[in-house]
Amino acid sequence: MRSMVTKPLSRRGFLAALGGLATLPAFSGSTLAESLLSREASEGVPLFVSAYKLENGDYGVGVVDDLGQVLARITLPGRGHGVAISPDKTRFVAFARRPGTFAVVVRPFQDVAPEVLTAEAGRHYYGHGCFSADGKLLYAVENDYATARGVLGVYDMSGRQVQRIGEIETHGIGPHDILLAPDGRTLVVANGGIMTHPDKGREKLNLDTMAPTVVFVDRETGDLLASHALDASLHQLSLRHMALDGQGRAWVGGQFEGPETDLPPLIGVFSKDEAPILTEIPTGIASGLQNYIGSVTANASGDVIATSAPRGGQTLFWNADTGAFLGAEAIADGCGVAPIDQGSFLISDGNGALSLVSDPAQPAEILARPPGISWDNHMFALS
Amino acid sequence: MRRLLFAVLAVGAVTIQPAFATDYEPKLDNLIEAYIRPQTSAFAETAAKLPDVVRGVCAKADAASVETFEAVYSETLRDFAHVHFLRFGPLIDNDRLSRLAFLPDPRGITQRQIRKVLASEDKDALSADTLKDKSVAVQGLTALELLAFDKDSAVRLGQAGDDKAFTCGYALAISENLAAMAGEIAGGWQDPDGYSAVLLTAEGGNERFHTSKEALESVFNALVTGLIIARDQDVLPALGTGRDKAKATRFPFSRSGNSVVYLVGEMRGVQEALASLDLMDLTPNDFTWIYNAVDFEFDNAIGLLETLEPPLRQSFEEGDAYDKVAVLAITLKSLRDTIALELAGALNLAGGFNALDGD
Helix, strand or coil: CCCCCCCCCCHHHHHHCHHHHCCCCCCCCCHHHHHHHHHHCCCCCCEEEEEEEECCCCEEEEEEECCCCEEEEEEECCCEEEEEECCCCCCEEEEECCCCCEEEEECCCCCCCCEEEECCCCEEEEEEEEECCCCCEEEEEEEECCCCEEEEEEEECCCCCCEEEEEEECCCCCEEEEEECCCCCEEEEEECCCCCCHHHCCCCCCCCCCCCEEEEEECCCCCEEEEECCCHHHCCEEEEEEEECCCCCEEEEEEECCCCCCCCCCEEEEECCEEEEECCCCHHHHCCCCCECCEEEECCCCCEEEEEECCCCEEEEEECCCCCEEEEEECCCEEEEEEECCCEEEEEECCCCEEEECCCCCCCEEEECCCCEEEEEEEEECC | CCCCCCCCCCCCCCCCCCCCCCCCHHHHHHHHHHHHHHHHHHHHHHHHHHHHHHHHHHHCCCHHHHHHHHHHHHHHHHHHHCCCCCCCHHHCHHHHHHHHCCCCCCCCHHHHHHHHHHHHCCHHHHCHHHHCCCCHHHCCHHHHHHHHECCCCCECCCCCCCCHHHHHHHHHHHHHHHHHHHHHHHHHHHCCCCHHHHHHCCCCCCCCCCCHHHHHHHHHHHHHHHHHHHHHHHHHHHHCCCHHHCCHHHCCCCCCCCHHHHHHHHHHHHHHHHHHHCCHHHCCHHHCHHHHHHHHHHHHHHHHHHCCCCCHHHHCCCCCHHHHHHHHHHHHHHHHHHHHHHHHHHCCCCCCHHHHCCC
16 A cells, blocks of 8 residues: 555545555545545546644645545644645645745656745745646745735746746735636736735734725736625624636625624625625624635635635535525534535634535534544535 | 655744743643543553454344444544544544544445445455554444444444454454544643643744644634534534434434434543533633533533434434534534624634635
8 A cells, every 4th residue: 555656646546646646545545545546437426625733743735535534734833724736636835824934846646746836026925826727837826025016926837847927906905715716818807905015914004094806807817807896884803715607696795893782794796897786694694704715715616705704613505606605504613615515615614624514404414524633714615 | 755845935034922922831731631631542452442342242132232332432432522523643644543543424435335345255355454544434433433323323343244353353353443442542631742742832932833822722723623523513513404314323323323422422521521621710801601501501412412312313213302403503503603703703713714814
């Protein structure tokens, strides 16, 4: 099981090559792993990527399956955040949490060392990025902090080494999440609106004047195609995390920086040519969320959206077509959400659990709780 | 195995503590001395009896040896329940926790894998030395339960049959493996240079923690997680969405009729571990009521559990057993909220990883 393979690997090879990437493959050489291998021969195994913190204090990013087996562990120099997965699912880029300056390119199915990227001078990462449809370019949200200007770093991923080849304006402050629209040409960026400077750590410097937007940008020309802001009364709702629904609209979750006693809407639906629509969170639930949405994810068919609220220990589900609230699932410190199976969600939490939700009217099924791991904010499907 | 390490960027910023910062080391010392060391030692002592009782029931499965096996297995589960929520240090090193008990297991991985081991009479399962390198699912208390008890909670280990020799050999290897791991855990906690030292040198900062408060937060949050596990993982799946959807087989260790022992053990464990910290003197006067309230709720919940008739597989659908467990679930939620929100708030302790400092 531990033998190393030198040529590019299949999934089976990925497991066999664990010794290369993993610092502690919990199940390697086990019959649990063998049962996975035999299953892989006939069907794809659901695999997920997430940043984490280990009980010993180390940060990392790993690949985990739905049995909770952490199949690859890559130690990071600090806390990670989001992950951009290549369209062919053979590589991913894990970004430092803001205001971090590292990112790593990981090829989990090959026995090669991850490539470490360091932010350009005068820039830091915000924690998210996305690939172009052909996988050749990577767009990373970054802060040009001397001028408090949001930019997209453009990286050429096609060569032997990653090259930063330019940047695009995000037309806002504090860009956070980024998506590639279904047309393959438009980038959707959530400008969270919050000004920070690395000299001040994570301190928020402009809460009185912040003006978040969701912008649509042409990735080839850099042109601003549309910019949507919410009503002025909601200017302190930082628009941060996004997912595309089946119709290509961006569902955006926010965190509210205004008075704690306010209960503003936290989730909006944005499209290039239409005014934003805000969803209505039932009052009994809204009051417990502490005005904070952590992750936004669509299921595989794009007809259900999950929005996690870790401070409230709730994940909310929405009908993507109608915007109707479908229900909520109580998961303590649950934040990472990834699509699994035909229409379900896998939710990761800070207490190590991976919970399956197929129907918000049923209790979540805890599939696994690998000891010693706290899953970080976001989880992404790798298969 | 090659371990990839990245050059660590300069993240070692010195945390300057205000002059009035509380030193939590005495509290951590309380927990270690009054709870963790005695309880991990007790677990090691009971687990050490397992190999002999497996030998006994395998040599002659009469009423006395069966009863002794049942009693020792049950005591081992009880003592494991007292420590399983200590998900830091020796319990999680070398995957011990997963190897001690593969939980949760909603997809029945253990059963599937044990079937394979039995069908192939896998020789690696016959010695603790080789068993410990096999799947975590086939080497612990959950595996031993499947081997030793039938689905009606009767001991089948040692019963005559074609597979008796293999099953007994495998059960012995599991019990020796369990005894060894429990011994390692107790030893790890006794070791003054072990994880105790990590917790007890946190004030002023060490490799793991910046402050003793951070160390206290990590153990406090582990106790909260213990309550989350008890409710979300151990109780709710059995309750299902209603009485007609109840599944008593989903209680942990229901097969051996030990669910009540296990649930009581983990609740009592969290209660006593929390009490051992002795945080009263750090708690603002307005909040000291919490300790009595928490004890009252723990005692009520445990009292309620102890009125249930094991095995729950047989009794759960009778009388008011379902309602009692439904109340237990509510109590566990209430306990978790009181401890994780009110008590942690009163003590100014930081909570969940994702909830703490969002992005």
